[in-house]
Structure formats: structure tokens, C-alpha cells
Amino acid sequence: MGTLLDIRDLHITVGGRALVDGVDITVEPGEVVGLAGESGSGKTLTALTALGFLPDNATTSGQVLLDGKDVLSLDVRALRRLRGDRVAMVFQDPMTSLHPMLTIETQLTEHQRAHRDLTRKQAREHAIELLDRVRIPDPHLAIRSYPHRFSGGMRQRIAIASALACEPELLIADEVTTALDVTVQAGILNLLQGLREELGMAMLFITHDLAVMNVVSDRLYVMRSGKVVESGVSREVLAEPQHEYTRALVDALPDTEVTR
Amino acid sequence: MTALQVEDVVVEYKVPGRPTVRAVDGVSIHVAAGEVLGLVGESGCGKSSLGRAIVGLNPLDSGKVLVDGRAIAPLGRRARPVADRTVQMVFQDPYSSLNPRRRVGRQIQDAVASRGGATRVRELLEAVGLPASAADRFPHQFSGGQRQRIAIARALASEPRVIVADEPVSALDASTRLQVAGLLSETATARGVALLMISHDLSGLRVIADRIAVMHFGRIVEVAPTDVIWSEPRHPYTRELIAAIPRLGRDAPMPSAPERRGVVVRTDDEARLVECAPGHFVAADALVGA
Numbered sequence: 001m002g003t004l005l006d007i008r009d010l011h012i013t014v015g016g017r018a019l020v021d022g023v024d025i026t027v028e029p030g031e032v033v034g035l036a037g038e039s040g041s042g043k044t045l046t047a048l049t050a051l052g053f054l055p056d057n058a059t060t061s062g063q064v065l066l067d068g069k070d071v072l073s074l075d076v077r078a079l080r081r082l083r084g085d086r087v088a089m090v091f092q093d094p095m096t097s098l099h100p101m102l103t104i105e106t107q108l109t110e111h112q113r114a115h116r117d118l119t120r121k122q123a124r125e126h127a128i129e130l131l132d133r134v135r136i137p138d139p140h141l142a143i144r145s146y147p148h149r150f151s152g153g154m155r156q157r158i159a160i161a162s163a164l165a166c167e168p169e170l171l172i173a174d175e176v177t178t179a180l181d182v183t184v185q186a187g188i189l190n191l192l193q194g195l196r197e198e199l200g201m202a203m204l205f206i207t208h209d210l211a212v213m214n215v216v217s218d219r220l221y222v223m224r225s226g227k228v229v230e231s232g233v234s235r236e237v238l239a240e241p242q243h244e245y246t247r248a249l250v251d252a253l254p255d256t257e258v259t260r
Numbered sequence: 261m262t263a264l265q266v267e268d269v270v271v272e273y274k275v276p277g278r279p280t281v282r283a284v285d286g287v288s289i290h291v292a293a294g295e296v297l298g299l300v301g302e303s304g305c306g307k308s309s310l311g312r313a314i315v316g317l318n319p320l321d322s323g324k325v326l327v328d329g330r331a332i333a334p335l336g337r338r339a340r341p342v343a344d345r346t347v348q349m350v351f352q353d354p355y356s357s358l359n360p361r362r363r364v365g366r367q368i369q370d371a372v373a374s375r376g377g378a379t380r381v382r383e384l385l386e387a388v389g390l391p392a393s394a395a396d397r398f399p400h401q402f403s404g405g406q407r408q409r410i411a412i413a414r415a416l417a418s419e420p421r422v423i424v425a426d427e428p429v430s431a432l433d434a435s436t437r438l439q440v441a442g443l444l445s446e447t448a449t450a451r452g453v454a455l456l457m458i459s460h461d462l463s464g465l466r467v468i469a470d471r472i473a474v475m476h477f478g479r480i481v482e483v484a485p486t487d488v489i490w491s492e493p494r495h496p497y498t499r500e501l502i503a504a505i506p507r508l509g510r511d512a513p514m515p516s517a518p519e520r521r522g523v524v525v526r527t528d529d530e531a532r533l534v535e536c537a538p539g540h541f542v543a544a545d546a547l548v549g550a
Contacts, residue, residue, distance in 0.1 A: 186504035
């Protein structure tokens with residue numbers, strides 16, 4: 001199998017400002033690749049191109065190849081087939097990424113029925129299975145509820161379940177644990193790790209928290225003002241950062257070593 | 261000298277037709293002048309309710325909050341008496357805690373108790389590392405970190421004895437967090453203000469807090485000097501919190517996720533704090549199993 005996602009020399013310019021300025025990123029099947037950097041560094045914008053999302057009035061150049069096909073040149077119908085099926089996304093804020101007025105069932109089955117030839121009942125059963133897999137207690141009851149019934153951590157699990165429904169080859173996780181408590185964060189990170197081993201799914205993991213990056217990603221790219229400043233095997237890069245910006249980010253982290 | 265004394269505080273939320281929720285269940289803490297006490301716990305543990313109760317934003321159902329030995333009246337509809345302005349708060353989100361339509365200088369001046377505001381405003385802005393010219397600008401002209409500095413300057417304006425900061429840096433970028441947290445604790449310590457820093461992030465408090473109190477389901481389960489909490493945590497919940505922190509390093513393990521449990525209700529006897537080393541208190545329920 002070849003490279004799953006291959007972003008080549010991507011430029012995104014909006015109103016004369018280069019927001020993404022010549023980025024090259026690859027993701028192999030089953031690999032977890034991290035994108036790190038401060039807010040405004042272009043990491044989310046870069047990741048969204050894998051779904052064919054671009055800001056309005058943007059001029060772009062370069063290629064975003066998913067399995068060898070350029071996502072940027074696809075038409076609307078082809079993009080629809082891609083989104084939520086082969087590539088799925090989980091957003092930062094679980095309080096707003098679920099629709100407050102639709103039941104969990106609707107939000108977990110709609111895309112399954114659009115992309116797969118499933119009956120309502122089959123989709124529903126699969127949804128219950130998914131909720132169970134992301135460790136939502138009492139999935140039969142949960143599926144009939146609305147999002148407000150769940151806590152932030154639970155909602156993030158539901159958002160992950162929804163993203164996994166069509167067994168995507170690539171999951172884009174944008175700051176998925178930033179809004180959560182450390183204990184809940186640890187639960188979500190373990191869950192993603194387990195799902196990755198089980199499904200062999202690749203992940204593009206966006207976070208500014210380098211300690212989280214260190215434990216989840218295989219390789220990482222550090223971005224700053226639209227450019228990749230450093231990349232490599234995560235633990236190597238973070239243990240001995242070569243670029244001064246990466247070093248500054250690492251130094252900004254509070255010390256977590258336990259002194260004895 | 262103890263600047264902030266919180267004694268046996270209970271905060272309850274009563275909703276008609278639903279069981280009463282006891283968010284803070286008999287908490288006692290004290291913070292000395294110039295000391296930084298970190299209060300950690302996960303969301304829903306009652307740490308923000310406690311913080312809001314201390315400044316008077318939540319009424320107390322029982323217990324006392326004393327600043328320099330004097331009881332603070334909860335906020336009502338009227339302006340707070342000058343004597344009660346010795347306790348101030350810094351909120352989590354500097355995007356909504358500053359008035360977007362008033363100039364920064366005016367907002368700080370409001371809190372300056374004495375006359376001759378303009379020089380004082382300049383002083384305060386410089387103390388938090390902003391130019392004096394910032395006074396003539398509006399909040400939207402500043403970044404998140406700068407806005408939080410303005411909020412800190414405003415909290416300092418009334419020369420408080422106690423500042424309660426509720427997650428003051430969690431809305432900021434990782435690279436500015438340490439700076440703003442450091443600024444807050446340094447200015448508070450230098451002015452002899454007692455600082456209660458509420459956070460869910462134990463690692464962020466490490467360099468800043470002198471002591472740490474761990475809160476779990478409305479109770480304080482462990483209080484100790486910061487180094488001791490990190491090196492010798494006694495309560496199982498404190499250990500879980502530390503184990504869940506992701507770490508840097510070549511062979512850092514996956515952070516461990518605690519088992520999900522239902523609501524833990526501790527009786528007064530189980531929650532009684534026992535001194536297991538000088539200055540290190542732990543809830544009695546941790547010692548039963550050991």
C-alpha cells in the first residue's frame with residue numbers, strides 16, 4: 001500500500017496573506033502523525049484540506065493526494081462521498097460539534113446510511129456497538145438521548161464514535177482533548193490508541209500540547225506561521241529539538257518529572 | 261499571617277423538583293499573606309463553586325469566609341462595601357471578563373479605591389508588563405495573554421488581600437501560559453496578597469503554587485506543599501491525577517486512565533483530614549486501606 005495522504009507544496013493564500021506557505025506532509029496507512037504549533041500557525045487549515053475544505057476566497061496551489069487522487073480537484077459530489085466515509089474528523093469542542101437538537105441515533109446513523117447500503121435497523125445496531133466501543137454506559141438508552149445529557153468527555157466519545165461509524169482510513173483529530181480534564185484526556189487518548197490498533201486507522205493528530213503529542217504520535221511536524229519548521233520521529237524531536245521554535249515550545253511546558 | 265480563612269464552607273444548588281446538589285461539602289482551607297495555594301480537581305468537583313463562594317458570587321449555605329479575620333458579606337444588588345473589596349477575582353476567560361465597550365484605563369480606574377486614578381492605572385499596567393499607553397485602548401486590541409494581564413491589573417487595583425484566580429491561564433496558548441501564571445503569582449507574592457489559584461492542571465501549578473489542595477466530589481482530600489504532593493502523594497485520587505498527566509521524554513508511558521466510578525460520597529469521618537507529616541494532610545479514607 002502506498003502513502004495514504006500526501007500533501008505536496010501546499011500554499012493557501014487569503015487576501016494576500018499566505019496562511020499556509022509551502023507545506024509537505026505525508027501520512028502512511030495506520031500511522032499517527034502529529035501537527036504541532038501555536039494557534040494561527042496553520043495546522044488546522046492544513047489538516048482540513050484532506051477533507052477538501054478551504055477557506056472562502058482562498059487561492060491555493062500544490063497537491064493534496066489521498067491514495068494518489070488530488071482532493072483539491074474533486075467536484076462537490078466526489079467530496080461528499082469522501083467526507084465522513086474515508087476521511088473523518090473530530091473537533092476540539094464537544095459542546096458545539098454535536099447538533100443539540102438531534103438525537104445521538106440520528107447523528108450516528110445519518111452518514112452510515114448515506115455512505116453504506118444499510119437499513120435503518122442495521123445502522124442503529126452498528127451505532128449501539130460503536131457507543132459501547134467508546135465506553136458509553138448503557139448505549140441502548142444513550143442512543144435515544146440528546147447531547148445535553150452528556151458531559152464534555154462523554155460528548156467527545158460520542159463525536160469519536162460518529163467519526164468512526166464508516167471506518168475511515170484517516171481520522172483527523174483537531175485538539176480533541178484540549179477542552180477536557182487530564183483524567184478524561186487520559187481516557188480518550190487510551191481509547192484512540194486502542195481503536196488505532198484494532199482498526200489500523202491512520203490519524204492526523206493536531207495539538208499544541210507537546211506532552212500529549214509525545215505519547216500519541218509516531219511522527220510529528222512542528223508548524224509556525226504556515227511553514228513546517230521541524231519534523232521527524234516525535235520522541236526524538238521532542239527529546240532533542242533542533243529548531244529554536246520547537247525548543248521554545250518544549251521549554252514552555254511545565255516540568256512534570258517526579259523528583260525523588 | 262493567615263489572610264484567607266475558609267471554615268467548613270458548604271455550597272448547595274437547589275433546583276425545585278430535583279435533589280439538592282451539595283457542590284462544596286464542608287471545606288476548610290487557609291492561605292497566608294504572600295502565599296500561593298493551588299486548588300486542583302476535575303470538572304464538577306466543586307472547585308469553582310468554592311472559589312465563587314469565597315469572593316461572594318455564590319451564597320454560603322453554612323460556614324465562614326474570613327479575610328484578615330473579618331467576614332465577607334456575599335454580593336447583593338448594591339455595590340460592595342469598600343471594606344469587602346479586599347477580595348478580588350481573576351476569571352478564566354479574558355475575552356468575556358473585560359467590558360468590550362470601555363477603555364482599559366477606565367475599567368481599571370473603576371477599581372482604584374482612592375482618588376488620583378491615572379497615575380495608579382499607569383503603575384498597575386506597568387506592573388503587569390504592559391505599556392502605559394494601553395490605558396487608552398479597548399480590550400479587543402489585545403491578545404488573550406495581554407487581556408489576562410489587564411484582568412490581573414484590575415484585580416490588583418483595589419489593593420486586595422486575597423485574589424481568587426479561577427483557571428486564569430487555561431484559555432491561553434500553551435506558550436504564554438507559564439508567563440501569565442508566573443506574573444500572577446509573582447505580583448501577588450510581592451504585594452503580600454494571598455492567592456488561591458484554581459486549576460484542573462496539576463502540572464501547571466507545579467512551579468507556581470507553594471502548597472496544593474486536591475479536591476474531589478466537594479471535599480478536600482489532600483493538602484501538602486507542592487513538592488510533597490508530587491513526590492509523595494498519599495491519597496489514591498491524587499495519585500490518579502498525577503498518573504494521568506502525559507509526559508515528555510523518550511520512554512514516556514501512555515498516561516493511565518482511572519476507572520470510571522460513580523459519585524463518591526465521603527462521610528464527615530472519612531473526609532476528616534489527618535496530618536501524616538508536618539504540613540501534609542490527607543483525608544482519613546486514604547489511610548484506612550493502607
